[in-house]
């Protein structure tokens with residue numbers, strides 16, 4: 001999606017051609033709760049189209065040639081722009097998500113360097129594990145009292161992605177079985193091991209062996225992307241995110257079986273800045289008997 005003044009670069013002014021206006025503010029509003037489906041339906045008709053809105057005109061494109069041109073060939077010409085910047089400024093300041101050009105490149109280099117240092121990697125792994133042990137305590141308590149838990153407590157990319165993941169596992173139990181088996185083999189622990197022992201067994205080597213879990217997380221992200229991908233502005237926390245997600249899943253799935261409180265629930269997204277499940281996801285946890 002690109003914000004535009006709908007000008008075609010290099011086009012003779014007299015022969016100026018515009019992409020069709022396929023929707024407007026009111027139609028977008030009426031279809032707001034199913035926005036992504038609505039725009040996908042239009043994209044089946046027009047590969048590139050305009051959405052005419054009151055404050056700003058958007059051009060959407062699904063044409064691979066345009067996508068390559070915008071995200072690769074001429075990326076420098078397609079920044080986030082002033083509108084995006086003005087909306088994010090109060091919350092994010094001159095941070096990496098809001099800025100363009102030199103400022104963006106500078107922050108991207110610094111952040112990538114920081115995130116790839118061993119000290120940050122090791123520290124964050126310890127924090128992830130400690131937090132999952134705490135979460136496991138809360139889940140255990142709820143399981144003892146037969147209480148449902150709402151697992152989408154917040155709306156960030158990680159929480160949304162893991163919530164969709166648990167939902168997808170419930171709908172495809174054979175995948176869950178394979179993941180648990182993989183975790184078992186990679187950690188090589190006794191079935192009676194405590195959550196602390198499971199945490200300690202999740203070394204980098206063990207996590208690297210979990211290809212099936214990695215692929216299942218990727219498939220969840222493909223089907224339910226928390227936020228859209230954006231060429232050279234792709235996620236610099238990707239390795240972090242996978243490590244965190246693998247630690248959470250390995251520790252929790254090895255210890256518990258999660259069932260949806262409403263077994264017939266069909267999850268729908270909520271149209272917000274991230275793609276999270278409308279109404280959250282209530283689950284009940286049962287200790288997993290690995291024998």
Ligand code: HEM
Nearest residue numbers: 096157158161226227228229230233234235236237240241
């Ligand atoms: C499941 C979790 C995550 C998902 C699905 C995700 C996904 C994404 C996506 C799709 C983008 C591109 C968005 C855009 O251009 O607007 C992005 C950007 C970014 N992500 Fe992540 N992310 C996750 C976790 C993380 C983590 C844990 C970190 C930090 C450690 C992180 C740091 C960043 C940064 C700094 C950017 C901006 C990159 C730039 O503009 O150059 N992300 N993320």
